[in-house]
Amino acid sequence: MKPKKIRLFVRPYCGWCHEAADWLTERGFEFETLDVAANPDARKEMMQISGQGMAPVIDVDGRVLADFDTDQLAEFWDKLEQPAG
Secondary structure, X not given: OOOOOEEEEEOOOOHHHXXXXXXXXXXXXXXXXXXXXXXXXXHHHHHHHHOOOOOOEEEEOOEEEEOOOHHHHHHHHHHHHOOOO
């Protein structure tokens, strides 16, 4: 699966955020990182799309996973790769 757009909402000192970024990088995915601590607009958007203020939040072509670890990210990604139907 090759997503069109991946955005990762993070906080600077969030271990799960760094692990999520590493997970994506190790698999060769390009993604935009949005620091919700430094960017109030990114924080507001993260809260709108996820319904919460906890990071990390990932948006893959409009499909959102919030407040996760890398095991949950792997499960989410597996579901994204399954054919629709």
